[in-house]
Amino acid sequence: MIGEYLEGVLAPVDDELDFFKLPVQGEIPEGLRGTYLRNGPNAAFQPRPGYHLWDGDGMIHAITFDDTGVSYRNRWIQTPGLGAERKAGRALYGGMRDREVPPPELVGDVGPVKNVANTNVIRHQGRTLALWEGGKPTALTHDLETIGLDDFAGQLVGSMTAHPKIDPVTGELLFFGYSPIPPYLRYHVVDASGKLVRSVDIDLPGPVMMHDFVVTREHVVFFDSPAAFDLKAFIQGEPMIRWATELGTRVGVMPRDGDADDLRWIEIDNAYVFHFLNAWSDGDQVHVTGASADWLIIDYKNDVAPPGIDPSGYLCSFTIDLARGTCKKARIGELPGEFCKVPDAVAGLKNRYGYLATFSTGVENGANFDSLTQYDLESGRQTLHPFGTDKIVGEPAFAPDPAGSAENDGWIVTYVHEADGSASEFVVLDARDFGAEPVARIPMPRRVPLGFHGNWMPPAP
Ligand SMILES: [Fe+2]
Structure with missing residues (x-):
């Protein structure tokens, strides 16, 4: 079971990279400027037997859109627990399935629980x-x-x-x-x-x-x-x-x-x-x-x-x-779904639209999101954007269009992964025409593992 969390789309990457001016298929909208940060588990060392997906060391993947183009950066979060393990050169902490406590002489002040900082x-x-x-x-x-x-x-x-x-x-x-x-x-x-x-x-x-x-x-x-x-x-x-x-x-x-x-x-x-x-x-x-x-x-x-x-x-x-x-x-929801998102501007306020990652072929196809769905809570309309059953989709994020004022004036961005984990791309959908082809796709120069949660950050003022 432990292996399932380390294979395919979940397989960790072992490098920290920077890429600039990534090739883009389609066109980056003029107003799309900012950074999408996404967190997720990325075990730095071969885990101990009690490993669960939730135990992986946090890693942030960043995609930045600015006037120079699109860039990518990923970094581990250097938590105290990971620091102790780097010093030892191996995994010391168990997983949430067994909570193996590491020897105090190896982890010192870090204590018995590793804060992996991996979720959002x-x-x-x-x-x-x-x-x-x-x-x-x-x-x-x-x-x-x-x-x-x-x-x-x-x-x-x-x-x-x-x-x-x-x-x-x-x-x-x-x-x-x-x-x-x-x-x-x-x-x-x-x-x-x-x-x-x-x-x-x-x-x-x-x-x-x-x-x-x-x-x-x-x-x-x-x-x-x-x-x-x-x-x-x-x-x-x-x-x-x-x-x-x-x-x-x-x-x-x-x-x-x-x-x-x-x-x-x-x-x-x-x-x-x-x-x-x-x-x-x-x-x-x-x-x-x-x-x-x-x-x-x-x-x-x-x-x-x-x-x-x-x-x-x-x-x-x-x-x-x-x-x-x-x-x-x-x-x-007509389809099973998860990873819910609304624009930050409507948090706590009445919203018309919502976005979820969905299973368009039912859970029989495995617990993998193959689509995103836009829910219009006023009309009841549910617009599916399928990516294909050979793909696994991450959590959607909403990037507002600074030129617009309507709730759906903006873009939905997310990673789309080959289901076998061999490659990933970053996809930009127009929230105003959700079922249409992506306005831009950015093939990742190196695969990005499926992760947990992320957020769109507007450019620093
Ligand atoms: Fe969560």
Whole structure:
């Protein structure tokens, strides 16, 4: 099983490269200027037996569009754990399947857990942060050199989710951290100057793996789904997290300026929303969209869903009525999909369009995205952009067109990989004509592994 995470499209690369003036097929739109940063696992050393895809060392791949053309750069995130392993010349840390603890004399201050910084990369007020939900963010320079762990000048207690939200109106960075020991959930607000100004401890009935959350202009929304930590079972050699259906799922809504006492919990049928698309508030109603699955597969031991239960995510809406205390779920997506994205400018505001990576041929073809879908939430139209079943598509990102003002004035960019991992290209689609041929394709001079999350960064002012 370990090999599957190191082969084909997931095979790590072993070099850090810079390429300039990459050949382009088609034409780069005049307004497309900026950098797409994408993070993902890229094991630097042959991993130890407990390796899971989530354990790979973080590596950032950057594609920059400027007046000189298109350039590419990739760099490992030089985490303290990777530093200890480089010193030893081999992998020291186990994986999340066994949590092998390395000998303290080999890792020193780094401790028993390796913060791999491999999940997402954001930029807030000029700071570039690589994120991993089990620990603190890692600060990078614009050139992708690692600065080090960043705890917001000592103010951040605990970990930081890989899915923070930036309020496009206030410029605040909003996030949470979860922990297997109390307090199980903490909510944090970083102001527009980059200072962590507020933290709220939140009580949950038990510790859960909470991968994402969502905010509106008025509310913060948490899904307390039963991806439950079981430390006792873990000590006995069982998985650390289990899908504990008997614990149920609750949606919690807290006013943005509220406290834990103001959190309103509403029970819903079991659901795991790995990634939210967006949310907005309208009086007592909070509208949430995200890729929701009825069953969570963590893949510790080739686990599968019970017969008759589809573990795929589908774009769904959750309409929360705070006056009535209800939450109504409805499926939107026709195809299974994940990796949800809206333009940064509409985060927390009512949006019309959303973008997901989708499986156009169904999950029987393997858990590989072969297409992107644009969802028009007003008309209900779902526009598929298929790349072919011999391709695997990464998460979409939205690059706004500075000459436009409509929500879909811009381009969707992503990596498209040969399914066998032999090559990758970077693709630019026009969000205004989503089903049309790409406006530009940039074959990568060296394959880029399939990764996790990325974001479009406008050019530095
Ligand atoms: Fe994620």
